[in-house]
Each structure stands twice: as C-alpha cells, then as structure tokens.
Amino acid sequence: SQQGEEDPQALSIQEGENATMNCSYKTSINNLQWYRQNSGRGLVHLILIRSNEREKHSGRLRVTLDTSKKSSSLLITASRAADTASYFCARVKGSARQLTFGSGTQLTVLP
Amino acid sequence: SAVISQKPSRDICQRGTSLTIQCQVDSQVTMMFWYRQQPGQSLTLIATANQGSEATYESGFVIDKFPISRPNLTFSTLTVSNMSPEDSSIYLCSVLAGDETQYFGPGTRLLVL
Numbered sequence: 303s304q305q306g307e308e309d310p311q312a313l314s315i316q317e318g319e320n321a322t323m324n325c326s327y328k329t330s331i332n333n334l335q336w337y338r339q340n341s342g343r344g345l346v347h348l349i350l351i352r353s354n355e356r357e358k359h360s361g362r363l364r365v366t367l368d369t370s371k372k373s374s375s376l377l378i379t380a381s382r383a384a385d386t387a388s389y390f391c392a393r394v395k396g397s398a399r400q401l402t403f404g405s406g407t408q409l410t411v412l413p
Numbered sequence: 414s415a416v417i418s419q420k421p422s423r424d425i426c427q428r429g430t431s432l433t434i435q436c437q438v439d440s441q442v443t444m445m446f447w448y449r450q451q452p453g454q455s456l457t458l459i460a461t462a463n464q465g466s467e468a469t470y471e472s473g474f475v476i477d478k479f480p481i482s483r484p485n486l487t488f489s490t491l492t493v494s495n496m497s498p499e500d501s502s503i504y505l506c507s508v509l510a511g512d513e514t515q516y517f518g519p520g521t522r523l524l525v526l
Contacts, residue, residue: 343519392456399509401456404455
C-alpha cells in the first residue's frame with residue numbers, strides 16, 4: 303500500500319498556466335523520484351531528487367524537497383496539452399531500493 | 414538510461430489460466446523489480462527479481478501465485494498463475510540504473526475474463 307499521499311488527486315488547468323503537485327510521505331528517504339504516465343502506459347522518469355538536495359530543475363519542471371516537512375512538490379511551468387497525464391511521486395528508502403508510490407495526481411491541460 | 418521491453422504488451426485471458434510476462438533490458442542491471450497497477454490505482458511492488466536466487470516478495474504476494482525467474486542480468490519473467498478477474502491489471506518491470514534512477518518498461522495490460 304502507498305505510504306504517502308499526493309494532492310490534488312486531480313487538477314485541471316488551461317494551457318500556459320503552471321501546475322503544482324504535492325507529495326507527502328511518512329518515513330525517511332534516500333531519494334524521491336517523479337514519474338509521468340500517459341493513459342495507463344509505462345512510466346516515464348522525470349526527476350530524481352536526493353535527500354540532501356532541496357531543488358532540482360529539468361526544462362519546464364521544478365522539483366522541491368523539504369525533508370523536515372516530509373514533502374515534495376513538482377511544478378510544471380507554461381503547461382501544454384501534451385502534459386496531460388498522471389504524475390506520481392515515489393520514495394526510496396534503505397538499501398533495498400524499492401519504490402513506494404504515492405497515489406498520483408491526474409493533470410488535465412485544456413487547450 | 415536503460416531501454417526496457419516487455420512482452421506481451423497486452424493480453425486477454427480466461428480465468429484459471431496462466432500468463433508469463435517477459436522483461437528484457439538492453440544492459441546488465443543488478444536489480445529488477447515487478448510492479449502491479451490495478452485499474453485506476455497507483456503502483457504496488459510485487460517482488461524484487463534476484464539473479465540466481467529466489468525472488469523477494471512483498472507482503473500480500475506469494476511465489477505460487479506470481480512465480481518469477483531471473484536467469485541473467487538482462488532478463489526476467491513474471492507469471493500470473495491461476496488467474497481470476499481480480500488479476501486484471503497493468504504489470505510493469507523496472508530496473509535500477511547506476512545513478513539510482515529506476516526505469517520502467519512499457520507495461521503489460523492484462524484483462525482476465
């Protein structure tokens with residue numbers, strides 16, 4: 303079962319707007335990874351942020367991590383219709399390297 | 414990054430039958446994992462596929478239902494045995510890359526009638 307939550311569960315915005323998704327967790331982590339999934343297909347890796355990092359950027363994506371609050375956020379700037387997808391955060395803890403996934407946010411970008 | 418393929422991409426099966434899903438990666442990797450995504454849900458880890466030894470299963474998943482093979486560092490199979498409609502899901506394999514990133518295959522969409 304998931305050990306954290308993402309909010310919002312669903313987000314609908316207009317093209318060009320920014321989208322922010324949040325992820326909370328309950329235990330310590332080694333790193334946290336964000337993924338995108340289009341229509342029940344495979345997962346595309348977006349960004350990995352380590353526990354000693356606070357912010358990372360990749361193109362229009364910005365991820366922040368606050369280990370004191372056990373939370374992370376994913377910001378997509380200047381959104382496009384092609385960004386419509388489900389976004390998941392996944393936490394890695396310990397040497398086993400398994401991912402524990404959040405519940406996901408369904409993002410819809412309206413043209 | 415790693416390039417991962419899965420076969421079949423989708424299948425429709427009758428209850429009581431079994432299906433074996435293959436996962437092939439284009440480079441040798443130490444760790445491979447199998448996940449299940451039930452309709453409308455997030456991903457749940459089934460097991461870690463260990464090369465040369467038995468897989469390590471998560472709570473709620475057992476070897477008799479989900480036998481896993483890992484004959485080498487680039488290939489693994491997951492079998493869904495004695496299927497029921499509740500097994501209808503997307504099954505995904507993933508691999509751990511050297512930079513701690515996990516890459517996923519395209520998934521196998523299974524429908525059990």
